[in-house]
Every structure is written in C-alpha cells, then in structure tokens.
Amino acid sequence: MVVSETLILAILQAVLVMALAPLLTGIVRKTKAGLQRRRGASIFQPYRDIARLMRKETIISHDASWIFTAAPTFILAATWVAATLVPTFAQTPGLAPIADLIVIVGLLAAARFALALAGLDIGTAFGGLGASREMLFATVAEPAMLMIIFGLSLIAGTTRLAEIAATVQATVPGLHISLMLAFVGLAMLAVVENGRIPVDNPATHLELTMVHEAMILEYSGRHLGLIELAQALKLLLYVSLIAVVFIPWGLAPAGSTLLAYGLGFGVYLIKLVVAAKLLAFFEIAGAKMRVFRVPQFAGVALMLALLAVLLLFVSRSF
Amino acid sequence: MLILAALLGPAVLFGLALLAATVSRRRWANAAVYGACALVAVAGLAVAVTALLNGSTETLTLPLGIPWIGMHFRLDALAAVFLVVVNLGGAVASLFAIGYGRHETSPERVVPFVPAFIAAMNLVVVSDDAFTFLFAWECMSVLSWALVVSHDRDPQNLRAGLIYVAMAGFGTFALMICFAVMAAGGDFTFAAMRAHGAGLPGLVLALALLGAGSKAGIFPLHAWLPLAHPAAPGHVSALMSGVMTKVAVYGFIRITFDLMGPVDWTLSLAVIAIGAVTALLGVLYALMQHDLKRLLAYHTVENIGIIFVALGMALAFRAAHLPAAAALAATAALFHVFNHSLFKSLLFFGAGAIQNATGTRDIDRLGGLIRTMPQTALAFLIGATAISALPPLNGFASEWMVFQAAFLSGSLPQWGLRLLIPTAAAILALSAALAAACFVKAFGVTFLGRARSAAATAARETDRVSRLAMAALAGGCIVAGVVPGFFTNLLGPASQMLTTARMPIANAVSPLVPVAANHNTYSGLIIALGLIGATLLVAALVHLLANRATRRSDTWDCGHPEINLLAQYSAGSFAQPIRRVYASIAFGARETVEMPAPCDLAPAKFTATLHDSAWELLYAPVGKTIGFLADRLNPFQYLTIRAYLGIVFVALVLLLTGLAIWS
C-alpha cells in the first residue's frame, strides 16, 4: 500500500515538473513583457512553441553525427530525472534515497556535457564558441554549487534534499546568516546555470553575445523542441530547489491526506509564481554583461558560499 | 598458498620476457607473447580477487636478496587490491597489444619488456621488505624506461627517457633514505618497521612524498610524467599512466598508513594541500595541451591529486579517531585508484588506436573520427564521461565518495583541517568541471566536426582485438559506476586494515552508504535505470507524437562557406576562455595578436605563451647547475703534470696541517 503510494507520488512528481516547466517560462516572459509595457504572449505560449516545433520538419547538417541527434533526448531525460528528484509540493520518500544534491548537480553536468558535444558536432564556429563558454561558466558554477551543498550538509548533516528540507523547517537559530548567504549564492548560480540575464540572454540571437543559443544554433524541429523543454525544466528545477531548501514550509509530508497534498501543491504554485516575478524583475533591471565578467559574477557566488561554510564553523562549536 | 601463486605469476612473466627477447622478431611473437601475458595476468587477477574475498594475510620469505634479511613477500588486503589493479590493467593492456602491437615498427624493443614490466609491478605490490620493494620498484622504472625509449629514433623520446630515469632514480633514493630512517638497526623488513613505527614521522612522510610522489606525479615533481608517458607505445602508456602511478600510490599508502603507525594531523594537512594543488594544476595543464596523449598524461596528474586529497583526509580522520570517516576516505581513494586505472587505460587505448589510424596525436589535425572509427569513438566517449565524473559512471561514484568524506570534515577538531578541506573540496569540484571541459574539448575536436587533415579523413576503425579490449574497459567503467557497492565491499578488508574500519556493507543493488551516521545514499543502478528509462520514454514519445520528417542539408555558414577545414574550432580556441580566466594566473599565460596593417594581405598572427613554473623553477635549474659545474670542472682534465703534482702536494700539506692542528 505504502509502496504504491510512494510510487504514485514519484510518477506524479515526474509528470508534474514536466507539465509545469513551460508554464514557468511563460510566466517569466509574460511578466517581463508587462514590465516592458508590452502585452506579451500568453503564459501558455511556450507550450504552443514546443508543440509547433514538434510538428515541424527537422533539418540536420550533413556533418552531424549520431551525437547531434541523440543529444536532445538525453539532455531532456537527464534534466527530467534531476528535476524529478527535487521535491516540489510534497516529500517523495520513493525518490528520497537517490535525491542527493551532488547527484542532481552531476545529472545537470551530464546534460551540459552532452549539449556541449552537440555544439561541437557540426564543426561550426558558433557551436564551439557556445560550448567553450558554457564549459567555462560551469567551471565557476560547480565549485560554488558544491560549496553551497557543503554548507547545507554541515547544517543538516546530510546531502539528501528531503532531510535538508526537514532540518531547515525546524531551523536552529544562528544558522540564518549562513542560510541567507547560501540562498543568495544559489540564486546567483541559478541565473548562471540557466543562462539568464545578466549572464546570457535567452532571447538574443546576436552571434557574439550568445552562449546557450550558440550551441543549439543548428537545431531545429523536434530536437529544438526537446532542448527548449529541457531549458524550461532546468529553470523549474532550480526554482523548486531554492524553494525546497530555503522555504520548505508548506511541503506536504509523505503519507498525508489528499487535502494536504492539494495544499502543498497550491503553496508550490505560489512559490513558482513569486520566483518567476522576481526573476523577471531582475532581468529587466539588469543588462547582459561581458562573457569574461561572468566568472567574476559566479566567483561572487563561490565566495558567498565559502563564507557561508566558514561562518558555520564559527556559529557552530564542533 | 595464494602468495606462492602471486609470486608464480611474476616468475612466469619474467621467463616469458626472456623467451620474447629471443623470438620477438617473429611474425607470430606479438600475438603469442601478449596472449600468454594476458593469460598470466588474468590468473594473477583471479589470485588477487580470491585473496580479497577470503581476506587472509600470507607471508613468505625467500633466501634471496640481502643474505641476512632475505626477500620477504606479503599478500594482505592492501596488496591484493593493488594486485587487482596491476593485473587487470596488465591483462587488458596485453589484450589491446595483441592487435595494437601488430603496427609496431620494431617489436623487439617493446615485446620483451612489457611482461617483465608487469611482473615487476606485481613484485612491488607483494614485497614486504625495503630491499625487495626498492629492487622491484627500480626494476619497474628501468623496464618502463626501456619502453619509453623504444621509439629511439625520435630524440624527444630519448630526452623524455633521460628525464624519466633521472627522476626515477631520485625517487628511489628518496625512498631508500626513507626506509633507512624507518629501519632500526639495519632491519629492513616491513614487519620490523611496523613494530616500532617511524621515529621522525615528518621526515619520513616528506621522503615518501618525494619518492612515491615523484613516481605518481604530484606537483611540482610531475614534470617528467607528461613527457615520458606519451613517448611509449599506446598500451605501455596505458600501463604507465593507469597502473604504474597506482603502484606509486601503493608505495605511499604502504608507508604512511601501514608502516609509519599513527600519523599526526599536521602531516595530513600537507598531503591534502599538495593533492589539491596537484589536481587543479594537472587539469589546467591538460586543458592547454593539444597532443592527445600528453593531455591524458596531465589528467593522470589531476587524478593522482584527487587520490592524494582523499588519502590525506583519511589520515586526518584516522588521526582524529573518526574511523568511519577515515574508512570512507580511504575507500574512496582506493576506489578512485581502481576507477582511474580503468578509464585512463581505456582513454590511452583510444589514443593509441587513433595514432595508429591517423599517425598523429595532435588533435588539431584530427576531427570527424566518429564517422570513420565509430566504435573507438563510443569507447572513448564512455571513458571521457567517466573521467569527467559524470553519473552514472564510475568516476562520479568515487568522486561522490570523496565529496561525502569532505563533508564530514566538520567533525574534525583541528581548525586548520576544517578550513583546508572545504577549500580542497571546492578545488576538486573546480578540477572536475575543468576536466569535463577538457574532455569536451578532447572528444569534440578529435571525433566530432569535420576532418582537419587527409590522415583523419583516411582513418579506418582499429582491429577487432583492440576494440575488444576497449569494450571490456568501457564495460568495466559502466559496471563500476552502476554497482559501486559491489566494489566498495571488496575494498572493505583493505580499508579495515588501513583505518580499522570499513564502509557499511552495500550489496550490489542497494545504494552506497558512505557512513551510517548520515543517511546519504547513492544508487548508481537507480540513476542509470532512471536515465535509461527517461531517455527511452522521451524517445518513444517523440517518435510517436512528433513529426518524423528529417532533411539532411548543409550547415548554416552565415553565407560564406569555410574553405579551410582548419578554420574549425580548434583545441586552442576552445580552451581560450579558460586560458584567459585561469591560466593567466597559474602559468602566466599571455596572448599576443599581430594584426597586419590595413590593406596588408599578410595573415594576422595569434600567439599564446605559457610558463610551466614547475619546469622553470625546479627542473631547468638542476640541469643548468650541473652543466655549469661540469664546465667549470672540465679544465681539470687539461692541467699540466706540474699542476697535478701541485694538487697532490697541496692535498698532502692540507691533510698534514689538519693532522697537526686537530688530532
């Protein structure tokens, strides 16, 4: 009975993230449009885009190898698994044993690896340019991420999301500073990882400034659709990651009533909307920075995370 | 008597080497010798695994070597673990060589040495007294030197061999002094050293770092490694990088964990710091390379750094009496040793196959090989994914354990460690990310895109046997990544021996548990299944729902087609952002662009310069000093007889005066 419930929860979780991902992107775009005094497309536009892409014919270069065609599927799959592992509206005991922060980072890294290879596959300068920049950003983002995980694991004594969330829910006073630092750091990382302004501009197609778009320049049709979806999923993942780690309140405990689940779902939606609005606001506020400023930007995140860890040593008397 | 079996292997291999020396020029010699070598190695592997499983410790003393000591041999858990590594690597390398060796221009310079080399590495691992250890150790060095200079027509190889053998001698003497310091009253048996521990732990550890570390390639002693390893034939490079460096690590572990007895935490500080620096600089060096094998060699340096960080943490935890954590760190180190031997051999095989197929190691001359050498490409891709520490492969599993161990540093009493280990962990994460970048570069530029040279266009897939060897290793990487629990269980006895504790038992399916206290778990199996399932699901959905129409067309070229295929993104251009960000600090990298004047049709020149500080500050001065002194002393060959008489006279007078004054 319990087994089946956890299973259902897991599947539900998987379906949910996949379903909500485009919506989040849509909300962000809509809000940005609003802030720019435009009406903007509906928040469901991303669904339509992806659907159209799926219907379109796919064009593949002569120089493309199987890497190029296989990459989108793998990228989406890896991102999906990672996103599924992050509790969104309820504790998912079925996934808890593998819902390890390092694993999630690893899965995203794997997706990035595949994407960069795909970028190089055609042999155009754009692909290479995008890939090398993407990997550069990763080299700064991953240590910062690990430091944040380090801090969290020092607080919770574990790297399992579920238990981190539980610990934060019952926060010990004195940890707030570190938590705050870690939070800011993670938020900045989310910006870097998702290629949002000021790091990268998902809306641009000006060759010299683009990073992510440069890698997928050759993609079209269903492949592009898969990658777009993966992008959206990744954004959702980070949002729900921040949510579950720093504002875990309202997370429905496992094996609770349907009502509680509903409640948790509602709370989660609210979190998503708020996050989307904030992200949109910051993107409007800032401008894209030069590529070689980005490492410094992410470096700040690293510093914050490191600071968080060291403060923990101070605040805690081991 | 497993120990007898473990000694029989090397004996047979030495005999095989002698035999090979006589027949090596025959056509059939290659396959026969390597085949036999592989069989013996497999037998040795079986012996080692049984020794691990029944976890017994056997010793044996032969009346050889130094008469009043004899040659002592010991097969314990630690030795067994490394026997597994050595013999597995040896077996696969021999298998690969059956195919690869056929392209060897002068087999008589390679074939006889390989079995002896493997045998020597076996002996190092099972030896149980200082003399035997150093004897086998130095044999290992000499034999590998012979393999490094096997392509002696290239003066670069000879130079590499010279530097290598000099560094090997340096390491051996360092270890010799190290053992002499530990041996009380000329008793060189490890048993005696175990009994009374090290008198001067600091000195002993420093010497162990110099001796074993120089062989393993820790910064700043590493500079010989990227010269020597690539110089050898492909399967030998794999043996040197994948296995011999592990034997060096074995030497370090044997001394610091087993012989020295309890070690103070301050020493672990040094080990961790050195490891972290080695890891970071190793991968940064690697990123700057465009010679495939040299790139791989530098990655060996990086992984050695990771291993040393783990070992340092194990020392720290052991000193702080946190057995569980120590067990985790030690197991992580050993597991990474094993994993690295797998994927590094695999990658070197790939490089060797490419060199055979295209005749070059310069990846800027390659490209598009994924079409001509699809299976090699797949194997190399798996290796690259593994070494980049990406799930669900084995590299990720062991690095996950290393990080888990680092996260436990909070419970260490010493401030120094509590501040150092997080930094080291961050550096490891950084180097992992850099490694990923580096292998995107390596794989992308080598296998993807379009062929940059005629050789690359004409490349053909390598022979079946070589591919079999690569497939075996790729399979190993996957298995070790998917069911790491199985391997960590095998490592249990060793960690028991090193840290008096072992990781919680994890049966093959159930997830890996670093320490019982926190509930972290990693299940490679579930992740792998999840990934596969999700991939299949997505693929299926796309197949069902999406439009399957696909059109092949030219790449979009912004309207001006590239004539020159060399204008593709190259290794240098890929690494350029990273070089700007990191290398400018690490190696004082400078870029200069010479733009021709307007209306001048001359091409613009871009040059990037790097400074290898380790070489410039450590290696070059030694050479300069010796040269200088040699020049200064040389005139003593040309003096007149009277001058020589004068020297005799002065010597006499000096000695007599000294006698008159001091005695």
Next chain:
Amino acid sequence: MGEFLNPAATVLILPLTSALLLALIPNYRVGAWLNIIATFATLCAAGILVVARPAGAFGLLFVDDLNIGFVALTSLVGFTTAVFSKGYIGHELATGHLKPAHLRYYHTMFQILMGAMNLALLTSITGVMWAAIEIATLTTVLMVGIYRSHAALEAAWKYFILSSVGIALALFGTILVYSVAQPVVGDGLPAMTWTILQAHAAKFDPALLNIAFVFLLLGYGTKAGLVPIHAWLPDAHAEGPTPVSALLSGLLLNVALYAILRFKMLFVGAHGLFSPGPMMITLGLVSIVFAGLMLYRRRDIKRFFAYSSIEHMGIIAFAFGLGGPLANFAGLLHMAMHSLTKSGLFFAVGHIIRVKGSQKFDAIGGLTRSHPLLGWTFVACVIAIAGLPPFGLFTSEFLVVTAAVEAQPLLAIVLVVGLLISLGALFICINRVAFGEPKGKVDTDEGTLLPIIVHLAIVLAFGVFIPGPIVNWFQHVSRMLG
C-alpha cells in the same frame, strides 16, 4: 722449498714463469694462446687456493680471508681479459696499430702484471707489497704507452711521473709504520709483517700512525685513482689498449684499495677528524661528486668510463671509511661487483671501438640498431654500472646508502646527489651510444661477447642471490676491517 708447492706460491710462480716464456716466444699467436693458458692455470691455482685454504704464512706469503678472495677475483678477471685480449689484439694487428714485436712485449707485461698483483695481495710484508705494486705500476705504464702515439706517450709519461711520486709517498708511509711498530715488536721483519702488526696494533703510537696513513692514503690512493690524486687515470685508460684499461679499472685499482684497507686495519680505535675513516670518507665523496660531474663533458668513451671508475672507487672508499659491518660488507661487495662489471664494460667498449673504428662519442651511435646484441649488452653493462637492479651493484649501493643514513645522514645526501649526477651522465651515454640513428662505420663484430656475458651473468646472479660461503667470507672480513 716446500712452500713453492703450495697454491699460494703457484699463483705467483705461474705468471712469472709464463712471462719468461712469453718473452722468449716471438710468434704472437702462440703468445696469445699461451697467455690465455697461463691465466687459466693461474685461475685454477687460485681455485685450489680458495678450496684448500692453506692457513697461515709461508715465508713472505700468507693467506687470510681478506686477500684470498681478491686473488680469486684477480685471477678470474685476468683470465677473461686474456680471452678478450686475444681477439682484440688480433684486430689491432690487422689494423696495424700494433706490430708483433709489441705483442711479445705486451704479453710479457700482462703476465708480470698478473704476478705482481697476486704478489701484492699475498705477501705478508708491507715492504714487499710496496715493491709489488710499484712493479705492477711500471708494467702498466709500459703497456699504456705501447701505441707510441703522442697521446699514448703523454698519458704514459703523466702516469709514470704521478705514480712515481705516489710510490715515494707510499714508501714514506711504510717506513713510518715500521718506525712506529719497531719499538713495540722489535727490529726487522716482524715490524713489517701484517699478522704481527695487527696483533700489536693497539699498542702503536696513534699520532705517528695517522701521519703514516696520510702518506699511505695519498700514495696508494694515487694508484686507486681517488680525487684529487687521480689525474693519470683517465688518460691512461683512454690511451692504452682496451684490455689494459679493463685490467687497470678491474684489478689494479682494487689492489691499491686493498693496500689501503690493510693499513686501515691497523687503526684499532683511531678516532678524530683526521683518523683514517673521515679521511677516506672525504676523499670518497670528493671523488664521487667530481667524477660524476666530469662525466658530462667527455667526448671519449673510454675516458668516460675511466671517470666512472673513479666514482666507484670513491663509493668504495666512502663505504670503508664509514666502517661497521654493513658498510664494510657493502664495500667488499661493491669492489667485487665493480671490477667484474667495469672490466666487462671495457670489453664491450673494445668491441664498440672495433666496429666503429673510433672511441669518440661523435663517431658512435644507434648501436642497438646496427649491432643489436652488442648494443643491448652494452646497455645492460651501463645499467649495471649505474647501480640499478637487477645487478649486484644495486645491492651494494643500497647497503652503502642505508648505512650512511644511519651513521652520517648529511653525508648520505651528498653521496646520493653524487650517485644521481653520474646516473644522469650514464644514461646520456646510453642515449648517445646505443640509441638513435646508427652513426659512423658499421663493421661486423667478429669477436666473441662471451667474456662480457659471463661477467654480466655473475653480477646479475649476485644481484639476486649471494651464495652463502661468500656471504660468510664477506662478513668475516667486515669484522676484520672493524
């Protein structure tokens, strides 16, 4: 008269009589064969001597553990050298470097040298030993000059003058020792007899003994080629016939060291900065480092290995200077191993010079490609002389270094640095000679490599396993040396 029948005497009689014969035989082929036969007979006599072990003294001769082994070693290397020399001089005649008349003279000298060295080893009288070593030196001087070329004569002359001064110094030391012993043990022969001297060594005047040792060390050290009194050695090795180089490096240096050891044994309980131990250590270390550095600028392969011999003499002197069972054992082992390896190496060099027609490095290269067997044998020899396993010199160097670490850690570091320096030079030599594209002439090598193989085999065997009797012998001698 009975003493002439005992093997100790035969070891001397055989070479000297055959020298007489060889002086009379004009035909050089017969001479070469007789040379081989004589040395072989000497070897057999030495074998009998080792087996029978007639204890005690016979007139001016005596046999004890220290010298018996050296006699065996000397006879063995002498025999192999004679075998090698036959082929070598055959080639020298063919190329016209030597004339049959020279060879007659050469073989005579060869036998006199063997006899003189055995006499120096076996005599029980300090004065006789001095005389024997002087004779040995003079014969080698004449052999070095045999080519009559400018360089050869100059080398011989240099060797002659320097060793004469050395002889003078050694004699003065011998006289001093006598005048130290004379008051204690009385006038005449007793005060010059090893056994008696050793028995009363404790009662001797240490101050005078030290002075004596300075002269003996410099005097016999000149023969042993210790820096700074080595100057004759490189040229003598380079300009003389290769068999002579082999004899010089393999045997004469050992004999000179043997003399120094004999006298060192009189210093029971001698301490202080200028007692024998420290003096030998100093000269040893200086020799090691200096020779190691000199290796780098050599252009002549024989001179190169001559310097390597100086380095090894330094190691041995260092070992005996340290003293103690471990170091002494190492020193003895190193002496034996070095004389075997180095003579074998010089044989190999002889073959190389023969096939390349020159002894300059510039004219030699890629030997493993042009002459695989010779090339790889040479590589093996150099690896052995570099003190790498699986050869015997590794064992001795291991023991020296470890003993040094226990006794004098700082000196151990100097020693190790010196060893590393020469290691590098030796492998540069391998790179130049054995590897790369073949250079120079590539004549076929008609001589047999058997002597080299034999030497290498022995050295290899000792690297892995040292037979029990020899161990006991070494250990006993180590105890004698204190």
Next chain:
Amino acid sequence: MDTLTVAHFLAGSLVLLSFSLLYQDRLPPLINTFAAQSLVLALAIGWQAETQHAPHLLITAAIEFGFKTVLIPLVLTWIIRNLKIHRTVEIVVGVGPTILAGMALVGLAMALMMRATPGIGVLARQDLVFALSVVLLGMLMMVTRRNAVSQVIGFMSIENGLVLAATGAKGMPFVVETSVAFSVLIALIVTGIFLFRIRERFDSMDVAVIDQFRGER
C-alpha cells in the same frame, strides 16, 4: 761528539742542502747542489751503519754515492748540455716565496713529529723530522720548477729523504733493495726524459709542452 749530534748534524745539513736546492735557479749549480746532498746522505747512511752496526747499510751508502752523487749528476749535466738548456732559468714561483714556503713546511714537519710519543728512539724521531722536511721540500721543488730536469732532481731529493728515513728506522729490512728499486725508478725517469721517445717528439724539455698532447680538448 756523540752519535746523536753527528747524526743530527748530518741530517740537518741535508735539510739545509734541500733549501739551497730551492735557492738555485739555474741548472748546473742545481745539479751540483744535488750531488752535494747525495754525498751528505751517503755519509749519514754510513754513520747509521756504524752506529746501528748494520753493515748492509754500507751498500746503500755506496749506491747513494756511486749512483746519485757521481753518475746521475754527470748524466744530467751531459743532458742539459746536449739539449742546450743549461742556461735557462725556469722557476714558476720566485725564490723568496719558495724559501718561505719551505720554512713553513719544515715547521709543519716538526709540529707533526713532535706529537709522536717518545716511545720511538730519539734518533729515529729526529731523522723522521728531517726526512719529512726533505721529502716535503723535494715535492715543493717539483711543483715550483717547470723544467723536467729540475723536477727529476726534486724527485731524487724526495728519495733522499726516504732513504734517510729508512736508514733512520732502526733495523729496517729491505733498505738496500728499496734504494736499488728507487735507483731503477730514477734511471727510468732519466732515460724516459732522454730516450723514451720524448726527445724525438718534443723539442723542449718543458713538461708543459708535453702536456699539449691532451687526449681531448
């Protein structure tokens, strides 16, 4: 005057003659001085034979006289005539410094020998001091002279010191043999200088010229 003083006088005068050897800067007087030294040595040996009642020493004395006092000087004079170098002045270091160095050496010899316990006879001890001085001065001479002939003379004066020491050591065997052996050695050197292919190959007697034939340069 008792035995000691005579021995002392003779040995001492040997040292003095060594000094005057150092003082001579031209070859003919050098040779004469050497002859004088050998003569005094012969006398000293004779005296020792007398005091030690060791008649065989008289043989040594005879050798010293016949060989070194008469024969060798004559030969050397003939050589330098023959080679037309009897006028050359070939000193590396000036006479003054050389003499001073010689003084220092004698002082060194005394300082060394005085440490010896008086266990050995006074006679022997004095002889050792003088012998050591003569040896050192002879070496100094070999080092400070550039001309082969003067170097040979230096070597022979070393040998004089050796013989003095040998005869001084009471009842030392093989003295005669040793002196014979040394005479042979010297004869070889002298013939070497003149005959041993050196004259025909090298025009000058200068060892430095011999040295231009290096094995490698």
